[in-house]
Amino acid sequence: MAETAERTATRxxxxxxxxRELSSGAFLAxxxxxxxxxxxxPAVLYIIGLVGIPFFLAIAFSLSDATIGDASLxxxxxxxxxxxxxxxxxxxxxxxxxxxxIVAQFIVIVLANILAVVMSRDFRGKWLARTLIILPWxxxxxxxxxxxxxxxxxxxxxxxxxxxxxxxxxGPDALLGPGRHLTYLGVEGLAVSxxxxxxxxxxxxxxxxxLMAGLTSIPRDILEQxxxxxxxxxxxxFQVSIPMILPIMSIAxxxxxxxxxxDMVVTFILTRxxxxxxxxxxxxxxxxxxIDGGNLGEGAAIALFMFPxxxxxxxxxxxxxxxxxxx
Amino acid sequence: xxxxxxxxxxxxxxxIVAAFCFFTAAPFLIMIVxxxxxxxxxxxxxxxxxxxxxxxTLDNLRLLFEGTNYLGFVRNSLFVGVLVVLITLxxxxxxxxxxxxxxxSWGERAGIAIFLVYLVPPxxxxxxxxxxxxxxxxxxxxxxxxxVYPTISIPFSTWLLMGxxxxxxxxxxxxxxxxxxxxxxxxFKVVMPLSLSGVIAVTVFTFTLxxxxxxxxxxxxxxxxxxxxxxxxxIELVRGDVFYWQSLxxxxxxxxxxxxxxxxxxxxxxxxxxxxGAVKG
Numbered sequence: 001m002a003e004t005a006e007r008t009a010t011r012x013x014x015x016x017x018x019x020r021e022l023s024s025g026a027f028l029a030x031x032x033x034x035x036x037x038x039x040x041x042p043a044v045l046y047i048i049g050l051v052g053i054p055f056f057l058a059i060a061f062s063l064s065d066a067t068i069g070d071a072s073l074x075x076x077x078x079x080x081x082x083x084x085x086x087x088x089x090x091x092x093x094x095x096x097x098x099x100x101x102i103v104a105q106f107i108v109i110v111l112a113n114i115l116a117v118v119m120s121r122d123f124r125g126k127w128l129a130r131t132l133i134i135l136p137w138x139x140x141x142x143x144x145x146x147x148x149x150x151x152x153x154x155x156x157x158x159x160x161x162x163x164x165x166x167x168x169x170x171g172p173d174a175l176l177g178p179g180r181h182l183t184y185l186g187v188e189g190l191a192v193s194x195x196x197x198x199x200x201x202x203x204x205x206x207x208x209x210x211l212m213a214g215l216t217s218i219p220r221d222i223l224e225q226x227x228x229x230x231x232x233x234x235x236x237x238f239q240v241s242i243p244m245i246l247p248i249m250s251i252a253x254x255x256x257x258x259x260x261x262x263d264m265v266v267t268f269i270l271t272r273x274x275x276x277x278x279x280x281x282x283x284x285x286x287x288x289x290x291i292d293g294g295n296l297g298e299g300a301a302i303a304l305f306m307f308p309x310x311x312x313x314x315x316x317x318x319x320x321x322x323x324x325x326x327x
Numbered sequence: 328x329x330x331x332x333x334x335x336x337x338x339x340x341x342x343i344v345a346a347f348c349f350f351t352a353a354p355f356l357i358m359i360v361x362x363x364x365x366x367x368x369x370x371x372x373x374x375x376x377x378x379x380x381x382x383x384t385l386d387n388l389r390l391l392f393e394g395t396n397y398l399g400f401v402r403n404s405l406f407v408g409v410l411v412v413l414i415t416l417x418x419x420x421x422x423x424x425x426x427x428x429x430x431x432s433w434g435e436r437a438g439i440a441i442f443l444v445y446l447v448p449p450x451x452x453x454x455x456x457x458x459x460x461x462x463x464x465x466x467x468x469x470x471x472x473x474x475v476y477p478t479i480s481i482p483f484s485t486w487l488l489m490g491x492x493x494x495x496x497x498x499x500x501x502x503x504x505x506x507x508x509x510x511x512x513x514x515f516k517v518v519m520p521l522s523l524s525g526v527i528a529v530t531v532f533t534f535t536l537x538x539x540x541x542x543x544x545x546x547x548x549x550x551x552x553x554x555x556x557x558x559x560x561x562i563e564l565v566r567g568d569v570f571y572w573q574s575l576x577x578x579x580x581x582x583x584x585x586x587x588x589x590x591x592x593x594x595x596x597x598x599x600x601x602x603x604g605a606v607k608g
């Protein structure tokens with residue numbers, strides 16, 4: 001046992017036991033620095049080649065007049081940025097990107113907390129419940145969103161049908177109005193709510209899984225001690241469990257924020273940014289301008305507006321996560 | 328009185344679970360019902376949308392499987408997903424191990440730096456990568472997706488696995504190395520078997536990313552033969568202004584149910600992977 005202590009203290013067993021049997025590859029493997037570089041190299045090269053360089057290319061595009069037809073990079077300075085900023089579509093897209101992300105993630109964190117707690121218990125039918133809850137994660141977002149597009153259809157929405165049946169919609173003195181349909185995706189407020197709803201729906205399974213991981217990591221004796229001390233369930237949850245899983249909750253939040261802020265699929269399928277441009281978001285607007293409209297420069301400029309925001313969010317969350325771990 | 332309280336509590340518990348299940352699964356229920364609906368039934372707003380007012384039909388499935396390249400899309404998605412998972416594991420596992428064990432004090436910071444790469448989203452990179460893919464001559468090929476998708480999965484996977492390897496005591500490998508194993512063999516024989524949950528978590532996460540990815544697939548690929556599910560289905564079943572609703576909805580639920588069941592089987596492993604990788608690491 002003394003040997004073990006010594007080994008952990010020096011942490012370089014390869015230096016301490018030079019005479020041990022050499023197996024094949026040991027020559028290489030003994031040089032840990034070299035092995036570390038070899039192990040790390042593929043990941044670093046991949047990231048530099050396919051994220052780093054394209055990222056700077058994106059900046060170059062945003063400063064140029066490149067189009068799909070003529071992709072030569074003639075630098076035009078900040079013209080793309082100033083032109084983009086002046087459009088009302090851009091301002092709306094900027095606002096909506098923030099609004100959708102913040103509201104959707106607030107709802108997701110609240111719901112995922114409740115769901116993670118109820119799903120951590122044992123109950124009959126848990127297997128089925130788990131499958132049902134994970135379903136939104138198990139089909140491409142584009143196809144899941146098509147499901148919602150039908151549910152929110154202007155003529156055939158099943159929700160409208162139910163509301164009509166219970167007398168809330170379509171009667172002369174119905175609570176939601178005499179019209180037979182609410183046209184969820186055709187009215188500003190309802191369309192905004194619909195986009196948020198779909199984001200909540202698709203992020204919830206992942207957030208729940210991450211929070212369940214947090215809950216299982218809490219040592220049992222701490223919870224049992226709290227119970228022995230006479231604390232009730234919700235009090236334990238708020239005063240013991242939640243503070244302990246805050247770091248991982250911020251990880252869940254980080255994923256949710258990134259996924260929602262950078263997503264263009266939900267709005268692309270559900271509303272195409274409409275009605276008018278009331279549900280436009282930055283990534284979708286960048287796609288419409290850059291690929292659909294062929295103006296690579298302006299598209300890249302719009303997309304670049306996402307980066308500082310993402311960076312700030314990530315640094316903030318990772319920092320607070322580490323501070324929480326220390327205390 | 329005392330017997331009633333636990334029962335009420337249990338009922339409340341089931342009620343909450345049921346409400347959540349309804350929220351997540353109701354769209355799929357409607358998809359299943361609509362899969363077999365005739366046009367004459369579906370497109371009459373006064374018809375009950377939850378039952379068959381006109382006898383059900385298999386025509387919509389026939390359109391999906393025979394009138395579109397649906398099976399081709401499924402094949403492409405699986406092909407891309409499996410290859411990207413393999414590439415991700417081959418690249419991220421050694422990188423994570425190097426950062427956790429071999430890199431010393433700058434390993435932690437390098438790990439965070441790699442995680443930050445995850446913040447450069449596809450919606451920012453698709454314009455330059457469109458040019459890169461063209462330069463490689465991979466336009467219109469599933470290989471463009473195989474090449475590009477690991478940029479989304481490697482940063483996250485490296486970060487999670489790094490946490491995972493850190494939670495495995497160093498002593499285990501070092502004991503093996505004293506017994507004559509090289510560092511490399513100690514890694515494969517001792518560390519990897521203990522990291523199964525982490526590998527499964529990364530596999531599930533990566534496969535999901537490839538299944539969901541839309542922007543790159545939409546930008547790089549313009550022929551039906553090479554499209555994955557996420558873009559192939561909406562493009563082929565929305566013709567002009569006409570939505571083939573029943574077939575669209577069928578396409579979604581046919582993927583969701585088997586994938587959901589497989590994910591559920593691995594869910595405990597996934598949770599364990601996140602616990603070790605993201606909490607303790």
